[in-house]
Amino acid sequence: MRVKPRFNDVATVRAGLKKVNYLADDGIAGVVFLADRLGKPVLIEGPAGTGKTQLAKSVAELTGARLIRLQCYEGLDESKALYEWNYKKQLLRIQADKNSDSWSEIHDDIFSEEFLLTRPLLEAITSEDPVVLLIDEVDRVELETEALLLEILSEYQVSIPELGTITAKQIPLVFLTSNNTRELSEALKRRCLYLHVDYPDLEREKEIVLNKVPDISQNLADQIARIVRSIRQLDLKKPPSVSETLDWARTLMLLGIETIDAEEAKETLHILLKYQTDIAKAAKELSVTK
Amino acid sequence: MPVLDLMSGFIVELRNAGLPVSLTENLDAMEAVKVIPIEDREAFKYALGATLVKNNAHWRVFETIFEIYFSLRGPEYAITQDGQPDDFWREMQEQMARGQGEGQGAGGGMDSLTPEEIMSMLMRALMSGDQAMMRALARQSVQRFAGMEPGRPVGGTYYLYRTLRNLDLDNMLAKLMDANREMSKQDLTALEERLEKDEFESRIEQFKQEVESEIRRRLVADRGAEAMAKTLRKPLPEDVEFMHASRDEMQSLKKALYPLTRKLAARLARKRRHGRKGPLDFRNTVRHSLSYGGVPAEPKFRYPRPAKPELMVVADISGSVAAFARFTLMFVYAIQNQFSKVRSFVFIDGIDEVTQYFKATEDIGEAINRVNTEADVVWVDGHSDYGHAFEVFWERYGKDISSKTTVLLLGDARNNYHAAQSWVVKEISKRARHVYWLNPEPKSYWNTGDSIVGEYGAFTDGVFECRNLRQLEGFVENLT
Numbered sequence: 001m002r003v004k005p006r007f008n009d010v011a012t013v014r015a016g017l018k019k020v021n022y023l024a025d026d027g028i029a030g031v032v033f034l035a036d037r038l039g040k041p042v043l044i045e046g047p048a049g050t051g052k053t054q055l056a057k058s059v060a061e062l063t064g065a066r067l068i069r070l071q072c073y074e075g076l077d078e079s080k081a082l083y084e085w086n087y088k089k090q091l092l093r094i095q096a097d098k099n100s101d102s103w104s105e106i107h108d109d110i111f112s113e114e115f116l117l118t119r120p121l122l123e124a125i126t127s128e129d130p131v132v133l134l135i136d137e138v139d140r141v142e143l144e145t146e147a148l149l150l151e152i153l154s155e156y157q158v159s160i161p162e163l164g165t166i167t168a169k170q171i172p173l174v175f176l177t178s179n180n181t182r183e184l185s186e187a188l189k190r191r192c193l194y195l196h197v198d199y200p201d202l203e204r205e206k207e208i209v210l211n212k213v214p215d216i217s218q219n220l221a222d223q224i225a226r227i228v229r230s231i232r233q234l235d236l237k238k239p240p241s242v243s244e245t246l247d248w249a250r251t252l253m254l255l256g257i258e259t260i261d262a263e264e265a266k267e268t269l270h271i272l273l274k275y276q277t278d279i280a281k282a283a284k285e286l287s288v289t290k
Numbered sequence: 291m292p293v294l295d296l297m298s299g300f301i302v303e304l305r306n307a308g309l310p311v312s313l314t315e316n317l318d319a320m321e322a323v324k325v326i327p328i329e330d331r332e333a334f335k336y337a338l339g340a341t342l343v344k345n346n347a348h349w350r351v352f353e354t355i356f357e358i359y360f361s362l363r364g365p366e367y368a369i370t371q372d373g374q375p376d377d378f379w380r381e382m383q384e385q386m387a388r389g390q391g392e393g394q395g396a397g398g399g400m401d402s403l404t405p406e407e408i409m410s411m412l413m414r415a416l417m418s419g420d421q422a423m424m425r426a427l428a429r430q431s432v433q434r435f436a437g438m439e440p441g442r443p444v445g446g447t448y449y450l451y452r453t454l455r456n457l458d459l460d461n462m463l464a465k466l467m468d469a470n471r472e473m474s475k476q477d478l479t480a481l482e483e484r485l486e487k488d489e490f491e492s493r494i495e496q497f498k499q500e501v502e503s504e505i506r507r508r509l510v511a512d513r514g515a516e517a518m519a520k521t522l523r524k525p526l527p528e529d530v531e532f533m534h535a536s537r538d539e540m541q542s543l544k545k546a547l548y549p550l551t552r553k554l555a556a557r558l559a560r561k562r563r564h565g566r567k568g569p570l571d572f573r574n575t576v577r578h579s580l581s582y583g584g585v586p587a588e589p590k591f592r593y594p595r596p597a598k599p600e601l602m603v604v605a606d607i608s609g610s611v612a613a614f615a616r617f618t619l620m621f622v623y624a625i626q627n628q629f630s631k632v633r634s635f636v637f638i639d640g641i642d643e644v645t646q647y648f649k650a651t652e653d654i655g656e657a658i659n660r661v662n663t664e665a666d667v668v669w670v671d672g673h674s675d676y677g678h679a680f681e682v683f684w685e686r687y688g689k690d691i692s693s694k695t696t697v698l699l700l701g702d703a704r705n706n707y708h709a710a711q712s713w714v715v716k717e718i719s720k721r722a723r724h725v726y727w728l729n730p731e732p733k734s735y736w737n738t739g740d741s742i743v744g745e746y747g748a749f750t751d752g753v754f755e756c757r758n759l760r761q762l763e764g765f766v767e768n769l770t
Contacts (some may be wrong), residue, residue: 034337134316194340265481287481
């Protein structure tokens, strides 16, 4: 099943993502391009708040596809991820035809697609229109549940014992995100392309700030990006994420600050950092005179 | 060499370095290479990375090997012959000349530049953050200062040192800061100054990397990729030995430690909650049967809730195993919410409890520093004496050991031929639930010289070799 590639080259991906307000670096754009060409899912790992989920959303927006999202959690199972039989409807069907149909007919009938409730994974591959499938925080499910994903990730199909195998009508772009709270299984990793999204470098972070915070001045964005970089270099419990940088930028805008001095930086640090020890450390660092 | 041959050599080297590259991943990489042209080197690198490297901790090793194998591909990465400037460099020269008038050094080619001029050019490039200029200067200075001799089987550290020394890079930061201060009209605030410093530091670091990769490229050109890869082969972070880690490796170990502990804590917590099903919970089953009209349709089971173990860590922090003890303490404290109580003791020839240092601060690094400076661990001469330390431990804290306690003994058991006093370990193991010994030495060294780990080990529930993060992780996982 070969489908027309969505993108021509890496540069197109990058430019396209920029158009939908996602600033990708070479690695991100390259992997998205490759995922399309090879028809493989992408496993995105990285610290929290670096835009892993946003990437899937932006790609969906870029390709004009519908985003189907499966939020993973402990205890997620087949009936919530893949499909479930609609018991109530089946029961109604049996009772409605109590007298007329023969047993074998009903039996065949109640296990047809009419009585199937599709869950995100099945929905993604049966969909006629283009979709982007986002399997969010896949590291939260148990190791055993991961196996549920393997068939769909490698073959783009779902086997239902009563119905047979349902194959995808078109290969969706699949993104899996992980916060790395546990090692994912080899089997899962092998089926995916791997992308590690780290904190952006200075230039990219500045552009992100300029892009996402309306009316911010070049000068302030530059200063914000540089201060955040300096803070990230410290040995912190939780370094500031991109979303926290943006929050900080918005706060500074609200306060009407044009250039940050040490005092103001210290007073607003609690937006960037969430641990008291981190805040104290950063405040100390920023006010050092040399 | 065709790309395919290069690729297979590359993948063999990745496996040699310890990266788990499976056959399917290999095929994926080949597939990826088809759609991404090798000329676009950044994209090519990320394509290979995405298909072959599935763990971020392995990225640095991958990058190094990639550079060795692919750095000579593509016209703009070709090596310049001594004496003939490459086009790029010439272009830079012209730009410079145009920018500054015909004043200095114009027309002469870079060979006529004195080292001082190169240095001042470097300083200007660093000041303005001119990437292309920095790259050109990196090449130029390697060619001039490294004094590379063809055929020598070295990794290039020495050449790097020589190049950087000639450029006086150590003082560069101070000079840049001075120049910056002069240039700006009004006084910089402390914050601005600090930001400037960070900026320059990162530029200097970048320049260093340029120099390093230039040296590496020249070495590869001289000796071939395979030989170079072998010289530069480094263990993965989880395989680095605690006892022999270099400063750089120490840093990357430390970085690897935090995500690892988080991962481990999550896994341990999960393991506790999702144990096997216990016996039938009669009461609960009857309660739920009410909604089925009294039919016990949904049997309920008791889930076992194993008690969290108490932990006592007794660590040798004498010079020979200090790095190991440091890591283990950090590790234990990072996952301490998995234990109901953690107490730690450190010793050399005296012993002291250091639990409160960890309690007092959230910052593990600071706590370890306090342990190393404030704990009272020297009794006579500051050489390890396990026997005496254990004796004191038993005397002072022995009564606190209960049947819930797991005791971890850390050290190489090199006792400097003092009395072993192994009866203490025997007594401890009688009282405690488990006693384990972690030894950072390779197994083949055990019980040689003054190591008496066998004598102590006989009374413990097991002696484990614990030389790297992988082994440490494996041990802790089995503990709960």
